[in-house]
Amino acid sequence: MTLKADVDQAVDELTKTWSTTQWGGTRKDVPDPDGMGYSDGKLVNATFLYADMVNSSGLVAATKDKEVVASVVSAFLKTCVRIIRSHDGHIRSFDGDRVMGVFSGPSKETRAAVAALQIHHAVTFLLDPKIQSSFADIKAAGWHLSHACGIATSPTLMVRSGIRNNSDLVSIGVGPNLAAKLSDIRTSKHKTYIGAGTYSELEERALIGSDKLNMWTGPHSLPMGGGNYSYYSSSYRWKIS
Numbered sequence: 001m002t003l004k005a006d007v008d009q010a011v012d013e014l015t016k017t018w019s020t021t022q023w024g025g026t027r028k029d030v031p032d033p034d035g036m037g038y039s040d041g042k043l044v045n046a047t048f049l050y051a052d053m054v055n056s057s058g059l060v061a062a063t064k065d066k067e068v069v070a071s072v073v074s075a076f077l078k079t080c081v082r083i084i085r086s087h088d089g090h091i092r093s094f095d096g097d098r099v100m101g102v103f104s105g106p107s108k109e110t111r112a113a114v115a116a117l118q119i120h121h122a123v124t125f126l127l128d129p130k131i132q133s134s135f136a137d138i139k140a141a142g143w144h145l146s147h148a149c150g151i152a153t154s155p156t157l158m159v160r161s162g163i164r165n166n167s168d169l170v171s172i173g174v175g176p177n178l179a180a181k182l183s184d185i186r187t188s189k190h191k192t193y194i195g196a197g198t199y200s201e202l203e204e205r206a207l208i209g210s211d212k213l214n215m216w217t218g219p220h221s222l223p224m225g226g227g228n229y230s231y232y233s234s235s236y237r238w239k240i241s
Helices: 003-015 056-062 066-086 108-134 136-141 174-182 196-200
Strands: 019-022 040-054 090-095 098-104 146-163 166-172 192-195 217-224 227-234
Touching: 040 066, 040 108, 040 174, 056 066, 056 136, 066 090, 066 098, 066 108, 066 136, 090 166, 098 108, 098 174, 108 136, 108 146, 108 192, 108 196, 146 174, 146 196, 166 174, 174 192, 174 217, 174 227, 192 196, 196 217, 196 227
Parallel strands: 019 040, 146 192
Antiparallel strands: 040 098, 040 146, 090 098, 146 166, 192 227, 217 227
C-alpha cells in the first residue's frame, strides 16, 4: 500500500460509525485499550488526575549525568503510579515527566484527591530529601523536586486510537482537559488543584484537615477553550503510612 493510500484510509475514517456503550457506574475499573476495537467507545463518568514534574529542564541543567536525570524522573513517576494505584486509580497515559491516573466508581473524587495530597507528601518529605542527599551536583545547583497535580471529573468518551502495535486510549471530555490544564498551574505553596465539580463531591476526610480547617481555597477561575472553569487549590499534604 502506498503512503497516499494509507493516508486516504485514515482520512476516510473521519466518517466511520462508532460502537459506543456505557461503562458501569459502580465499577472501579476503567476501559483497557487492549480490550477495545478501533471503533469501540466507552462512556465513563471518571475523575482524572495529572501529576506533573515542575522544571525538569532545570534538572537537566543541574547535572551533566543523564542517568541521574533518568533516575529522578523515573523515581517521581514510579512514586506517583504506586500512590494512584493504591487508591484504585488506573494509569492510562504517560507524557514525558507527567502521568495520568483515572478513577471510576464510588468515592472516585475523594480517592483522587487523597492520592494527590499523598504525592505532595512523598515529593516533599521522601523524594526531594533523597535527591539532595544522593546527588551533590543537583544540591549545589539549588534544584529541588517540585510538582503539581490537577484533578477534574466529567462524563468522558474513551476510545482506542492509533494503529496496530501503536495505539493508546484517548479520553475526550472536559475532565481530562481541565485536569491537564490545572496541572500546569505554578504557585509557591499550592500543589493540588481540583475542578469545582470534583470539590463538590469530596467526602469530609478529603475536605477537612487534621487542624479542623478546610484544606482547600477557592473558588478560583481558569480560562479554557473559550470558557471559564472554577477550581480549588490546596497546600496540604497527606502523610503516607
